[in-house]
Amino acid sequence: MATKIKFGTDGWRAIIADEYTVENVARVSYATAEWVKKNFDNPRIVIGHDCRFQGELFVETAVKVFVSQGIEVKMAKGFVSTPMVSLAAVKKNCSVGVVITASHNPPSYNGFKLKSHLGGPLSPEKVQEIEDIIKEEIPNDWKSVSLANTLVEIVDLETEYVNHVKANFDIAAIANSGLNLVYDAMFGAGQNVLKRILPDIQFLHAEHNPSFKGVAPEPIAKNLQELEQYIKEKGNIDCALATDGDADRIGLYNGKGEFVDSHHIILLLIHYLAKYKGLSGKIATAFSTTPRVGKMAAHYGFPSEVVKIGFKYIAGIMVNEDVLVGGEESGGIAVKGHIPERDGIWMGLIIWEFMAKSGKTLDELIEEVYEIVGSFKFERSDLHITEALKQSIISNCQSNNYTAFGKYAIKEVQTIDGYKYFFDDQRWVMIRPSGTEPVLRVYAEAPTLEEARVILSETEKTICN
Template sequence: MRLVAAHKNRIDLTTKIKFGTDGWRAIIADEFTVENVARVAYATAQWLKKSDWNSKIALGHDCRFAGELFAETVAKVLLHEGIDVLMSKGFVSTPMISLAANQLGCGLGVILTASHNPPSYNGYKLKAHYGGPLTPELVQEIEDIIPDSLPFDYASVDLSSFEKSGKLEIVDFETRYVQHIEKNFDLEAIRKSGLNLVYDAMYGAGQNVIRRILPDVQLLHCDYNPSFHGQAPEPIQKNLQELEKYILAKGNIHCALATDGDADRIGLYNGKGEFIDSHHIILLLLHYLVTNKGMTGKVVTAFSTTPRVKTLAEHYGLEYQVVKIGFKYIAGIMVDEDVLIGGEESGGIAVKGHIPERDGIWMGLIIWEYMAKSGKTLDQLIDEVYAIVGPFKFERNDLHITEDLKQAIVAKCSNDEYKSFGKYTVSSVGTVDGWKFFFDDNRWMMIRASGTEPVLRTYAEAPTLEEVREILKVTEKTICN
C-alpha cells in the first residue's frame, strides 16, 4: 500500500521546454541541464530526419559556462541519431554558425547561447539552411516532439569514433567568417582612414574578430570571461558605462562598436561618448546602402522600431513592412522576398548581401566603412538622415514588477483603458505586438511584456531626450499606481 501511495503522490519533475522569441533559454544547472539539452537535441534530430533538408548540422557554443560540455552533449545525441555534425573549434558567434549552415550545405545550425541574457543563463538557438533563424512554425514542430527522456544513454556515445569515421568534423567557423568579411569590406579604407576606433566585445564570442581584421582598433573586454564580469552582455547604454568612460577619457575616439554575448546585436557610440540607438543605426545603414551602394529592396522592421524608418524608406521609394518582435519574423521575409534591410529596436539588424541574420560586427563594419569613405563623422552622417526624417531621441525602460501587476497592465491595454498618460493624450494605438500609443507625429510610447524575461518593457520617442524620459516617467506612474 505504501508503494502505491508513493506512486500516486509522485511529482513529475520533467521540465516542459518552451522556445521564446529567440530560442530556448534557461538558468544553467536549474532547467538548462545536460539532460534537457539532450532532449532538445533528440527532437532536433528526429525533425531533421523527417524533413527534406540535409541531415547535417553546424554546431557551436558561445563563451558561457560549460558551453563545450553542452555542445558535446548535443553532438553525441545528433551523431547517435544519424546526423552528421560540423562542430566548432572553440567558442563562436551566432552569425558564424548561421553563415556556416548556409555555406556548408547543412540542414540546420545549432548554437548554444543565451545571447544578451545574464551570465547565469544559457540557451539553444536553431538556424536554418538559408543562414537565418528557423521560422516559428518549424521551431514549434521541434518543440512539440521533445521527449520526456531519451531512449538511449547519450553519455556513453564516443565522439572520437565518429570523428574517425568522418561523421563528426571539427571546423574553424571563426576563420571562415573572417574570410567572408575580407571578401565583402574595404578594410584597407578603414585602416588608412585615420579613424580612432574602439570595439567592446562585452566578453562575448565576437572578441577575436576585430583584432584579426583591424589590429589597430582599441579593444575592451575582449578576453575569455564566462561570468561576463557579472553583467548581462547586452549592448545598451546602462551596460556600457566602462566603454563610455573610456571614450570620454581618451578624448580622440571617433566611434565605438559593442556587440552582445553571441555578437549578433550591435551597440554604437559617437566620439562624444553618446550612445547611438538601433533606430539611428538602421536609418544610417539604409541611407548608406541606397545613396552610396545604389542598392534597393524592401525595408522590414519590428513593431518597436521608430516610424521614421518608414519615412526614409518612402523617401527612397522603397516598400516598407512592420512585423512582430523577434528577428525570426524578419528573417522569414528576407528568405522569400527582396529585402534590403531588416532590423529591430533591440540591436538586431541584417542587410542584403549577407545572410538573413542579425550580425553586430557586420553592421558595425558597414558604419565604419561609411565613415572612412565619406570622411565624415558619425554625427555628420546622422545629420544627413535628420535632414530627411527630422531629429529625434528614443529610450527604453524595463520595469521589473510582479507578475500580477504585469498581467493587470496587459489586461488594461487589451481593454483599451489607457486614453492618456499625464498630459499626453492618445490619438491612436498600434497592436501588432504589444501596444504602441501615438500622441502625435513626433511622439509615441509603447508597452510590451518581454517574451524571454520576467519584465514589462516601455519605450518612448520624442524630439528631445528630456521629453522621452518625461514620457517614460509618467507612463510608469500611470500604469504602476
C-alpha cells in the same frame, strides 16, 4: 515530471543548473534530430557555443545525441558567434544550425538557438514543430557516443567568417582612414574576430570571462558605462562598436561618448546603402522600431513593412523577398548581401566603412539622416515587476483602459505586437512584455532625450499604480 521546454522569441533559454541541464539539452537535441531526419534526406547539423559557462559541455551533449541518431555533425572549434554558425549553415550545406547561447541574457542563463539552412533563424512554425516533439524521456544510448566518431568533423568557423568579411568590405579603407575606433566585445563571442580583421583598433572586454564581470552582455547604454567612460577620458575616439554575448546585436557610440540607438543605425544603413552604394530593396522592421524608418524608405521609393517583434519574422521576409535592410529596436539588424541574420560586427563594419569613405563623422552622417526624417531621440525602460502586476497592465492595455499618460493624451493605438500609443507624429510610447525575460518593456520616442524620459516616467506612474 520533466521540465516543459518552451522556445521564446529567439530560442530556449533557462538558468544553468536549474532548468538548463545536460538532460534537458539532450531532450531538445533529440527532438531536433528527429525533426531533421524527418525533413532532410541527408541530414547535417552545424553546432557551436558562445563564451558562456560550460558551453563546451552542452555542445558535446548535443553532438552525442545527434550522432546517436546517425546525423553528420560539423562542430565548431572553440567559441563562436551566432552569425558564424548561421553563415556555416549556408556554406556547409547543413540542414540546421544550433547555437548554444543565451545571447544578451545575464551570465546565469544559457540557451539553444535553431538556425535554418538559409542562414537565418528557423521559422516559428518549424521551431514549434520541434518543440512539440520534445519528449520527457529519451534513450540513454547517446551517453556512450565518442566525439571521435566519423560522423563528427571539427570546423574552424571563425576563419570562415573572417574570410567572408574580408571579401565583402574595404577593410583597407577603414584601417587607413585615420579613424580612432574602439570595439567592446562585452566578453562575448565576437572578441577574436576584429582582432584578426582590424588588429590596430582599441579593444575593451575582449577576453574570456564567462561571468561577463556581472553585467548582462546586452549592448545598451546602461551596460556600456565603462565604454562610455573610456571614450570620454580618451577624448579622441571617433566611434565605438559593441556587440552582445553571441555578437549578433549591435551597440554604437559617437565620439562624444553618446549612445547611438538601433533606430539611428537602421536609418544610417538604409541611407548609406541606398544613396552611396546604389542598392535598393524592401525595408522590414519590428514593431518597436521608429516609424521614421517608413519615412526614410518612402524617401528612397522603397516598400516597407512592420512585423511582430522577434528577428525570425524579419528573416522570414528576407528569405522570400528582396530586402535591403531588416532590423529591430533591440540591436538585431541584417542587410542585403549577407545572410538573413542579425550580425553586430557586420553592421558595425558598414558604419565604419561609411565613415571612412565619406570622410565624415558619425554625427555628420546622422545629420544627413535628420535632413530626411527629422531629428528624434529614443529611450527604453525594462520594468522588473511582479507577474501579477504585469498581467494587470496587459489586461488594461487590452481593454483600452488607458486614455493618457500624464499630460500625454493618446491619439492612436497600434497593436501589431504589444501596444503602441501615439500622442502625435513625433511622440509615442509602447508597452510590451519581453518574450525572453521576466520584464515589461516600455519604449518612448520624442524630439529630445529628456522628453522621452519624461514620457517613460509618466507612463510608469500611470500603469504601475
